[in-house]
Amino acid sequence: MPKIDVLSTDGKKVKEIELNDKVFGIEPNEEVVHSVVVNYLANQRQGTQSTKTRAEVRGGGKKPWRQKGTGRARQGSIRAPQWIKGGIALGPKPRSYSYKINKKEKELAIRSALSAKLADKELVVVDKLELKEIKTAEMAKILNNLNSNNALVVLADKNENVQRSVRNLPTAKVERADSLNVYDLLKFNKIVLTEDSVKKIEEVYA
Numbered sequence: 001m002p003k004i005d006v007l008s009t010d011g012k013k014v015k016e017i018e019l020n021d022k023v024f025g026i027e028p029n030e031e032v033v034h035s036v037v038v039n040y041l042a043n044q045r046q047g048t049q050s051t052k053t054r055a056e057v058r059g060g061g062k063k064p065w066r067q068k069g070t071g072r073a074r075q076g077s078i079r080a081p082q083w084i085k086g087g088i089a090l091g092p093k094p095r096s097y098s099y100k101i102n103k104k105e106k107e108l109a110i111r112s113a114l115s116a117k118l119a120d121k122e123l124v125v126v127d128k129l130e131l132k133e134i135k136t137a138e139m140a141k142i143l144n145n146l147n148s149n150n151a152l153v154v155l156a157d158k159n160e161n162v163q164r165s166v167r168n169l170p171t172a173k174v175e176r177a178d179s180l181n182v183y184d185l186l187k188f189n190k191i192v193l194t195e196d197s198v199k200k201i202e203e204v205y206a
Contacts, residue, residue, distance in 0.1 A: 001025065002118060006125045006195060011145035014127050017195070019118070020202040028112035033182055036101060036109035040183045043098040051091030054079050060086075106182075107205055113185040114201070124148050124192045131161040139165035143172060148190035154180065156196035177201045
């Protein structure tokens with residue numbers, strides 16, 4: 001089983017714990033990680049872009065000139081796609097880009113990302129993470145002590161003070177252990193876990 005140091009919020013080593021092989025010690029599956037990240041980004045798309053077809057553009061009800069005898073090409077409407085101010089042919093319409101992906105693939109991708117972070121020494125475990133009040137400066141100081149200024153902070157349960165203190169930091173984000181996503185695990189340089197969140201992650205994903 002892989003081992004990792006547990007630090008205090010001052011950045012000093014407190015003890016050492018063992019991590020579950022099934023979550024933090026697997027061979028990362030890059031193909032699955034890629035497909036899950038693509039799925040996550042696709043699901044974030046709003047899909048609100050829209051263009052008007054010739055039927056939706058205002059005007060163009062009258063035939064611009066008679067069909068035959070003018071020497072010009074036949075035209076039925078000045079709102080056809082080839083005209084300036086005409087409709088758009090085959091343009092985008094509002095649609096959903098989201099699609100489902102296998103639950104086991106998502107879990108494998110999360111385990112792969114966590115294992116890769118541990119192998120690259122980008123995983124930090126603290127004994128506990130608590131603030132007496134909402135204080136962004138205090139949170140920034142703690143992350144600096146942990147050498148984790150660009151970090152995803154993972155909590156076992158809801159913690160209003162920590163969550164709201166991290167919210168104003170441009171290079172940090174908070175997530176719950178039971179709702180991780182691969183995109184954020186890969187996006188940040190460091191993953192900061194509490195001891196409780198390590199147990200929760202192992203409970204959920206092992």
